[in-house]
Amino acid sequence: MQRSPDEHLSPGELDAVLRQRSGAGTGTVGPEEVGMDRVNVHLITCHDCRELVEMHVEEEARLGQLKVQEQAPRRSECPEPDVWPSVAAGLGEEKESKELLQHAAICDHCGPLLRYWVSTFSSDVTEDEEKMLRELESSGPEWQESVARQLSEQRESWWRRWGHRLADLYLRPFRWRNWILAGAAVAVVILLVIVQRQPSTDRLLANAYTKQRTFELRIAGAEYGPIRMLQTAADRSPLDRPPALLEAEARVARGLAETPSNPDLLQAKGRAELLHWNYVSAISAFNQAIAAKPDSQSLMTDLASAYFESAEANNRPGDYETALNLLTKALAANPNDTVALFNRAVVLQKMSADDRAIEDWHRYLQLDSKSTWAPEAKRRLDEIESKRSKPPG
Amino acid sequence: MSSASLPIRARIPSTAAVDYAAMPGPELVRACADYGNAAAWQEFIRRYHRIIAITAGRIARRCGPAVIDEIVQETFLKLCRNNQMLCDFDTDAGDRVHAFMRKAAANVALDHLRRREPDTEPLEPFEESGKSPAIDPTAAVDNKIFFREVDEILCSLLDEKNRERDRTIFWLRYRQGFTAKEIATDPSFGLTLAGVESILLRLATAVRASLAENRRPKQRAKGKAQGEGN
Numbered sequence: 001m002q003r004s005p006d007e008h009l010s011p012g013e014l015d016a017v018l019r020q021r022s023g024a025g026t027g028t029v030g031p032e033e034v035g036m037d038r039v040n041v042h043l044i045t046c047h048d049c050r051e052l053v054e055m056h057v058e059e060e061a062r063l064g065q066l067k068v069q070e071q072a073p074r075r076s077e078c079p080e081p082d083v084w085p086s087v088a089a090g091l092g093e094e095k096e097s098k099e100l101l102q103h104a105a106i107c108d109h110c111g112p113l114l115r116y117w118v119s120t121f122s123s124d125v126t127e128d129e130e131k132m133l134r135e136l137e138s139s140g141p142e143w144q145e146s147v148a149r150q151l152s153e154q155r156e157s158w159w160r161r162w163g164h165r166l167a168d169l170y171l172r173p174f175r176w177r178n179w180i181l182a183g184a185a186v187a188v189v190i191l192l193v194i195v196q197r198q199p200s201t202d203r204l205l206a207n208a209y210t211k212q213r214t215f216e217l218r219i220a221g222a223e224y225g226p227i228r229m230l231q232t233a234a235d236r237s238p239l240d241r242p243p244a245l246l247e248a249e250a251r252v253a254r255g256l257a258e259t260p261s262n263p264d265l266l267q268a269k270g271r272a273e274l275l276h277w278n279y280v281s282a283i284s285a286f287n288q289a290i291a292a293k294p295d296s297q298s299l300m301t302d303l304a305s306a307y308f309e310s311a312e313a314n315n316r317p318g319d320y321e322t323a324l325n326l327l328t329k330a331l332a333a334n335p336n337d338t339v340a341l342f343n344r345a346v347v348l349q350k351m352s353a354d355d356r357a358i359e360d361w362h363r364y365l366q367l368d369s370k371s372t373w374a375p376e377a378k379r380r381l382d383e384i385e386s387k388r389s390k391p392p393g
Numbered sequence: 394m395s396s397a398s399l400p401i402r403a404r405i406p407s408t409a410a411v412d413y414a415a416m417p418g419p420e421l422v423r424a425c426a427d428y429g430n431a432a433a434w435q436e437f438i439r440r441y442h443r444i445i446a447i448t449a450g451r452i453a454r455r456c457g458p459a460v461i462d463e464i465v466q467e468t469f470l471k472l473c474r475n476n477q478m479l480c481d482f483d484t485d486a487g488d489r490v491h492a493f494m495r496k497a498a499a500n501v502a503l504d505h506l507r508r509r510e511p512d513t514e515p516l517e518p519f520e521e522s523g524k525s526p527a528i529d530p531t532a533a534v535d536n537k538i539f540f541r542e543v544d545e546i547l548c549s550l551l552d553e554k555n556r557e558r559d560r561t562i563f564w565l566r567y568r569q570g571f572t573a574k575e576i577a578t579d580p581s582f583g584l585t586l587a588g589v590e591s592i593l594l595r596l597a598t599a600v601r602a603s604l605a606e607n608r609r610p611k612q613r614a615k616g617k618a619q620g621e622g623n
Contacts, residue, residue, distance in 0.1 A: 011594055011595070011598050012594065014598065015594050015597075015598070055601070055602075055605045056598070056601050056602075056605075058605075059600075059601035059602075059604045059605055060597070060601060062539070062604065063543065063567050063597070063600070063601070063604075064567075065536065065539070066536065066539065066540055066543065066567050066568055067567065067568060067569070067570050068568055068569060068570070085496050085499050085500070086496060087579075089492035089493070089495050089496045090489075090492050090578070090579060090580045090581070091489065091492050091493065091496060092581075094580070094581050097579070097581040098557070098558075098561075098581045101561050101565070101579065101581060101582075102557055102560075102561045104565070104569065105560070105561040105562075105563075105564035105565045105568060105569060106544075106564050106568060108568075111565075111568060111569035112569070114569070115569050115570060115571065117499070118571065118575050118578075119451075119575075120448060120451045120452060120495075120499065121448065121492070121495045121496075121499075122575070123491075125447060129447055129450060129451075132446075132450050132458065132461070133443065133446055133447065133450075135458045136446055136458050136461060136462055136465070137458070137459075137462050138442060138446060138461075138462045138465045138466065139442065139446070143462075144435060144438045144439060144442065145431075145435060147434075147438060147466060147469055148431045148432075148434035148435035148437075148438055149431045149434075150470075151425075151429065151431075151434040151437075151438075151469060151470070151473040152429055152430050152431040152433075152434050154470070154473050154474065
């Protein structure tokens with residue numbers, strides 16, 4: 001079919017001509033598809049189109065000079081080089097990939113890296129690469145079979161083996177070996193439940209305190225208990241102690257034999273000593289624990305209790321002072337610590353600092369008006385207030 | 394619910410022989426991750442060996458077949474060890490499996506080469522074209538000015554909606570030397586090969602015309618000056 005002389009080149013035909021002349025152009029549509037014979041005939045006769053082609057060839061050559069020739073040094077705004085394999089593979093997040101591509105398109109450092117990875121991940125395979133593939137030992141079925149076995153064995157890690165065995169158990173429940181495995185699994189679960197349900201050493205000590213409260217101050221986590229005795233009788237049998245205390249002491253002794261400087265065990269030891277009025281040992285244990293945990297408020301509160309016992313036992317006002325300072329320090333760190341506040345009110349009461357004690361009891365009852373400790377706090381407050389309301393003499 | 398729509402993890406491998414060769418890629422990957430037996434792995438290796446070996450061969454092009462075999466084996470071992478990588482596959486991630494294998498092979502190959510030659514940077518983006526020509530500093534400045542001129546023309550031609558996308562495509566082609574096919578393979582553009590070609594054709598034609606238009610007054614002035622000189 002003839003082309004009309006005034007039918008000038010379309011952009012597609014122009015692009016095809018450029019590619020034919022200089023390998024430039026943008027598309028992949030072959031010259032035969034464009035009908036180059038007819039285009040070339042038209043170019044012979046049409047001066048305007050010839051000029052147009054020349055102009056585009058010239059400008060395309062200039063644009064070709066813009067292609068990056070050498071990788072530029074990395075700039076501060078360039079991303080880490082390891083992002084490009086993900087972008088090139090199309091595995092990045094869409095938004096992030098778009099931003100990275102925008103950067104790479106005009107960056108002479110990152111653009112070549114992206115280009116490298118795109119060509120490395122290209123699905124087009126050359127003759128040389130086909131040859132290389134044939135030469136590889138790993139292309140052979142023996143190699144692949146052997147590596148597959150290796151991989152399969154690797155997957156059989158211990159937990160997976162157990163998983164398979166349990167699956168077998170589910171599928172074939174009547175094999176005696178499976179019953180043993182199931183029994184072992186159930187035993188492990190029961191053991192875990194028992195361990196989980198065992199009270200902690202702190203809980204045991206708190207229970208022992210509530211059951212047989214031997215001093216006026218509180219220890220953290222313990223419910224209210226009436227004061228049964230103020231001092232342990234020297235001739236009292238250890239078997240009279242609450243079982244929780246005996247168990248806690250045994251655990252602490254075993255634990256400290258293994259880790260003598262464990263601050264939690266030392267605190268538990270100190271609390272057990274407090275229950276026996278062994279305040280010297282308690283002070284020593286709490287001080288060792290504080291060396292490891294200098295900011296612990298509960299240790300400061302417990303140490304104050306040990307000095308309180310010392311003050312009570314030896315009638316030493318200086319130890320009340322030490323206890324007061326320690327409790328004030330603990331309350332400075334946490335003003336809402338009801339255990340420290342309760343204990344400080346008791347200490348102040350012992351020191352006859354009634355105004356300050358009343359202040360602490362009022363604050364305590366604001367913070368804790370409903371727990372099992374509230375009635376004792378209220379009673380102590382009433383005692384001070386009634387003492388003050390009585391006329392002197 | 395049909396078995397095809399069940400998540401792979403929920404399926405218990407039947408004791409009957411499973412036809413791994415018939416499994417779609419993502420399902421095979423998850424099968425290897427979940428209960429990988431030798432048959433599953435053998436199919437996995439058979440299917441992805443080619444992609445992994447070619448990627449390894451391209452990165453370790455200077456090394457012999459023995460090193461490439463080592464990299465291939467290391468890649469499979471790494472994929473097997475790093476169960477989480479395989480477990481992360483969704484069953485609808487069909488196209489991503491190949492990309493994932495390529496990236497895994499590339500990482501292993503780079504690590505392998507860095508271990509072999511710790512003082513050599515294994516990445517050489519310009520290795521293919523040989524040593525790059527010495528750059529004339531004056532030409533480099535001219536190049537920058539010309540780059541800015543083209544970029545300004547380009548930005549004036551682009552509509553707001555697709556400005557960044559089309560500018561990126563243009564410069565990937567003319568600055569970085571990407572082919573239209575390579576640009577179209579990037580999923581973040583969301584374009585077919587014909588779509589990329591169409592954008593490049595439109596932009597390149599318009600840019601060339603604008604460049605020629607910009608040059609014409611200068612050429613006229615130059616010609617006039619030459620005429621006056623004669």
